[in-house]
Amino acid sequence: MKIDVKKLKEIVGEENVRDNIADLYVYSSDASVHSSKPDAIVRPSSIKEVQEILRYANKNKIPVIPRGAGSGMSGQTVPLSGGIILDMKRMDKIIEIRPEDVICKVEPGVINDELNRVLQPYGFFFPPTPSSGRICTIGGMIGTNASGVRSVKYGATRDAVIGMKVVLANGDLVTFGSNTKVDSSGYQLAKLMVGSEGTLGIVVEATLLISPLPKYRSMGVANFSALEDAGRMISETIAAGITPSMLELMDNVAITAVNNAQNLGLPDVDAIVIFECNGMLKEAVEYDMGRVKKVCKKNNGTGIRVSNDPDEMTRIYEGRKKLFPSLSKYREGLFTTALADDMAVPMSKIADTVHEIHVIAKRNNVVMSAYGHCGAGLIHTKILMDTNKKSQWEDAKHAVKEVYDYVHKVGGTTSGEHGIGFSKGPAFKQEKKDSLEMMKAIKKALDPNNILNPHKLMDSPDDWLTATPLRYQVTK
Amino acid sequence: MATKAINNSKHLKKYEKEMNMCIRCAYCFEECPVIKETQWDTDGARGKIIMSYGLLTGELEPSQYIADKLFRCTFCRDCLDKCPSNINILEIISSARADLVKAGYASDTHKHVIKNIKDTGNIYGDTEVISQEREGKIPLFIGCQYLGRPNKTKKYIKILEKLGIDPVVENEMCCGYPMEVLGFREDFEKHKEKFQKSFPYKDAITLCPTCTVFLREGHQIDAKHVLQVMLEKLPKANLDMKVTYHDPCDFSRGLKIIEEPRKILEKLGVEIVEMKNNKENSRCCGGGGGILMTDQDLSGDIARKRIKEAIETGVDILVTSCPTCEQVLKKAAQEISEDEGKSISVRNIEDIIWRGLKKSAEIS
Structure with a gap:
């Protein structure tokens, strides 16, 4: 079906529709490995405009793919069969802040850090802390159920979303959830929308729980000569009832990458764990930090350093902060790809999983690093490879499959915070095989014409490698 | 699996690896003044890198539309600070501009400025805009922007004199930065030789921040801005x-x-x-x-x-x-x-x- 660009321009204004090949090319990719062009990009500024666009698209069976910053790592905003990219960045109003109810209401295009800047004078913040917070939108965070380094204490976006307004595929506007923290009133459809990757409706307003800003925080670091000790330290910390606000692991590949690229002189050990506690009372924070230190020592942690000095805390976190850029420069000729990037496993399986990831990487001729918010069971990896080589993509494909097979075997899940999109489709479908038909039924009930971000999640292609053209050139 | 052919984008070709290192995270959106205004992904640094990549691989054909987009950048350097992969975004954008200029997509205004530099040695195309030569000890590079503001230049020179700094002023010509940033690289290569003959120094004091950067990066001259030089020498005052x-x-x-x-x-x-x-x-x-x-x-x-x-x-x-x-x-x-x-x-x-x-x- 050819898109009626004139009609779309009537809805949102001429300046908010583009179909030039250059724009389509730019909007054909995100931070994933995938690339596939839409037919048009449309930028609504109101609920009414979203409704009109969806009515038009539904009538003409045109795919509609919502997009915020386009920073997703799994291809959620990449269209497989063309259609309309709904760029939501213009819907960026903070509608209201209600400290007395501990909630705020925002449009989906609001940027995470901008919301926190506005909340700060009220003494509050929006707890999910993705590292892309400076540019990612609340809509995107809802789409993927994003979390971040502080998920160990505050949970993920789903925990903070209590209500929303949604435009359905047929253009109807519905309200899900409530303004209350507790809600036993039937199906929790607002929660269902979180993590649905734009496949069930377009979120046009979200009601979010906000948290009081902690007054004190303290950070520490410990080195481990055995990865297993670091893994045990993490799971014992959580099992002891301590709630750190950060519990991050860096494995030896990660440490080497940071040292190679940044010359930070991190110790050449099997693992480094960075931990942070925060709260309203200094004594409580110090008490918790003391308990974490004890768990470190019990598990053979060395070089333990704790500080509440802002400069020292910056220094402690520097290696972790610079890890991502360091991976890009780990070794000449290897490039970072967002594959098998955010699995979660039960806490007790972290060390085994990290170990297995390295075995799998070696077996498949790729480099994989393991790091992440292990206090929440989340492990980040990236596959470093020569993206020009066809054989490396096949290697990566095997590695990805083996990693997910292992993750599922130990009771973990395919994605902890980045979502499924295309890249994790095959693993997701394997993991959720018992509920795929139910998911399809829900999708069919809400979007009978399958216009909302089709070919994602349970409908994603069976092979991520051939799902779309790759955004890299493969010449060898 | 799709494969892509590379065409002969002479300048962009050098940055093929660097463009592959771009993880397309969009962190460059954060304070980019252009995307902050337009909110189109195409206008951010990531959009420009993606378009450049498309030009390199041949997936995008050069067009006036693409040229207009790639010339919509203030070179404010904020994206360089924000990029987690430390990619030299501005080098890539200026290389794309250079390839587009070579393909015939330079704007008439830019062509006019470059012609001015070639004809008269300054951006104004005015042979009357010249520096007042002065003998002294420390080379002073005035730069087009200050040459066009002679009263300000005189004031700066007078300040330097009063602070005991004795500047040498040559009959200088443009440093060539506009040629580099606007994609006229071949013109710059020719200009560079002429410039270095007209300003044969290894170090210099400068008045304009941009010239300071470019004397360093484009000509390997150890340039210091006049504010750096005068800081210690300035007496205290109470302007209140x-x-x-x-x-x-x-x-x-x-x-x-x-x-x-x-x-x-x-x-x-x-x-x-x-x-x-x-x-x-x-x-x-x-x-x-x-x-x-x-x-x-x-x-x-x-x-x-x-x-x-x-x-x-x-x-x-x-x-x-x-x-x-x-x-x-x-x-x-x-x-x-x-x-x-x-x-x-x-x-x-x-x-x-x-x-x-x-x-x-x-x-x-």
Whole structure:
């Protein structure tokens, strides 16, 4: 079906529709490995405009793919069969802040850090802390159920979303959830929308729980000569009832990458764990930090350093902060790809999983690093490879499959915070095989014409490698 | 699996690896003045890298539309600070511009400026715009922007003299930065030789922040901005003023010259009230990268945003140390004054230094 660009321009204004090949090319990719062009990009500024666009698209069976910053790592905003990219960045109003109810209401295009800047004078913040917070939108965070380094204490976006307004595929506007923290009133459809990757409706307003800003925080670091000790330290910390606000692991590949690229002189050990506690009372924070230190020592942690000095805390976190850029420069000729990037496993399986990831990487001729918010069971990896080589993509494909097979075997899940999109489709479908038909039924009930971000999640292609053209050139 | 062919994009080809290192995270969106205005992904640094990649792989054919997009960048360097992969985004954009210019997509305005430099040695195309040669000890590079503002230049030279700095002024020609940034690289290669003959020094004092960066990067001259040189020599004064200071991008992010202008102002008894975005996080004035010539509306929108930020500080004077920032911000301040009735005066730091010296009775 050819898109009626004139009609779309009537809805949102001429300046908010583009179909030039250059724009389509730019909007054909995100931070994933995938690339596939839409037919048009449309930028609504109101609920009414979203409704009109969806009515038009539904009538003409045109795919509609919502997009915020386009920073997703799994291809959620990449269209497989063309259609309309709904760029939501213009819907960026903070509608209201209600400290007395501990909630705020925002449009989906609001940027995470901008919301926190506005909340700060009220003494509050929006707890999910993705590292892309400076540019990612609340809509995107809802789409993927994003979390971040502080998920160990505050949970993920789903925990903070209590209500929303949604435009359905047929253009109807519905309200899900409530303004209350507790809600036993039937199906929790607002929660269902979180993590649905734009496949069930377009979120046009979200009601979010906000948290009081902690007054004190303290950070520490410990080195481990055995990865297993670091893994045990993490799971014992959580099992002891301590709630750190950060519990991050860096494995030896990660440490080497940071040292190679940044010359930070991190110790050449099997693992480094960075931990942070925060709260309203200094004594409580110090008490918790003391308990974490004890768990470190019990598990053979060395070089333990704790500080509440802002400069020292910056220094402690520097290696972790610079890890991502360091991976890009780990070794000449290897490039970072967002594959098998955010699995979660039960806490007790972290060390085994990290170990297995390295075995799998070696077996498949790729480099994989393991790091992440292990206090929440989340492990980040990236596959470093020569993206020009066809054989490396096949290697990566095997590695990805083996990693997910292992993750599922130990009771973990395919994605902890980045979502499924295309890249994790095959693993997701394997993991959720018992509920795929139910998911399809829900999708069919809400979007009978399958216009909302089709070919994602349970409908994603069976092979991520051939799902779309790759955004890299493969010449060898 | 799709494979892509590479065409012969001479300049972009050098950055193929670097473009592959771009993880397309969009962190460069954060403070990019262009995407902040337009909110189109195509206008951010990531969009420009993606388009450049498309030109390199042949997935995109060169077009006027693409050229217009790639020339919509102020070269404010904020994306360089924000990029987690440390990619040289501006080199890639200027390489794409160079390939597009070679393919025939240069704007008439840009062509005109480059012709001016080739014909007359300055951006104005005016043979009357020349530096007043002066014998001395330390080479001083004036730069086109100050050559076009002879009174300011005279003032700066007089300040230097009073501070015991004895500058040599040659009959200089443009450093060639416009050729490099606007994609006329072949012209620059020819110009470079002429320039280096006309200015045969290994070190120099400069007046313009952009020339300072380019003398270093384009000509390997150890250039120091005049503010760096005069900081220690300036006497104290008591101007009893309150201002806000706008960091030129080439200063705060390019050369990391952040404290020197502030210390100079403090020394002269000027209190600085910082804007919300200051120092290395300063917002662009909208005047760089060539958009002032081809996209004045966008440039003006960016400048007005900066002026509004300055007005929020509650002071009456904005001081900057770049002639382009001064020009663009002055215009924006005037427009805001007319439209909204809120006013702020935009001054160049040389003016404040001059007043400070007069007040401290160092200048008669």
